[in-house]
Amino acid sequence: MNLTVFGATGGIGQEIVRQALGAGHRVTAVVRDPARLAVGGDGVEVFRSDLGDAESVRAAVAGRDAVLSGLGARSRKDAGVAARLTRTVLAAMEAEGVRRLLLVSAGPVGPAPKGEGAVDRAARGLVSALLKDVYADLRQLEAEVARSATEWTVVRPPRLQDKPLTGTYRTVLGGFPPRGRFIARADVAHAMLRMTDDPATVKQGVGVAY
Structure with missing residues (x-):
């Protein structure tokens, strides 16, 4: 497949690029600073953009089979960036008629697990309070994506870890x-790539964790 990856220098984004190339896909990696992209090879095209407007990134999505996004706040002070930058992505995709979109959100933004125990419920409440602005940003992102014409999938992981790929998760x-409670960034990337051509995940939020 021909894929475009936004947020390609982030922890999940770089894993998406690396694993996609390893699987034989062609990748357009959209980055602000190409020097921060640690993944390279014949199958990757680096597209430099700060996502200031949709017109500037239309060429990055034109003719692609799917768009995958790891865009999001790196800290609480960046809250608001996920929804804002995703609006640019959505507008560019709409202009080019590209439909398939997969994005990263967060577990606490979606519904609580069935049968959630008191400890996990308390932990969820604490994390949600600490990251209130970040999660508000992600809820806005999810709302705007749900209103779009894209064939979207929102992937909702719990606490992220920098650990090796296992390929085994729920x-x-x-x-x-x-x-x-946890999942490696590498496994989130793996899940997103697996879902790219899975019609069951279209217009769905998908919780993913060990």
Whole structure:
């Protein structure tokens, strides 16, 4: 497939690029600073953009089979960036008639797991309070994506870890895995690539965790 990856220098974004290239896909990596992209090779095209407007990134999505986004706040002070930059992506995709879109959100933004215990419920409440502005940004992102004409999938992981790919994790359509507390960024990327051509995940929020 021909894929475009936004947020390609982030932890999940770089893993998407690396794994996609390893699987034989061609990748357009959209970055602000090409020097921060640690992944290269014959199958990758680096597209420099600060996502200031949709017109500037139309060429990055034109003719692609799917767009995958790891855009999001790196800290609480960046809250608002996910929804704002995703609006640019959505507008560019609409202008070029590209439909398939996969994005990263967060577990606490979606529904609570079925049978959630008191400890996990308390932890979810604490994290949601600490990252209130970040999660408000992601809820806005999800709302705007849901209103779009794209064939979207929102992937909702719990706490992220910088650990090696396992390829073994749980996913729940429209929900979240019970007692799912951690997942490696590499496995989030793996899940997103697996879902790219999975019609069951279209217009779904998908919880993913160990």
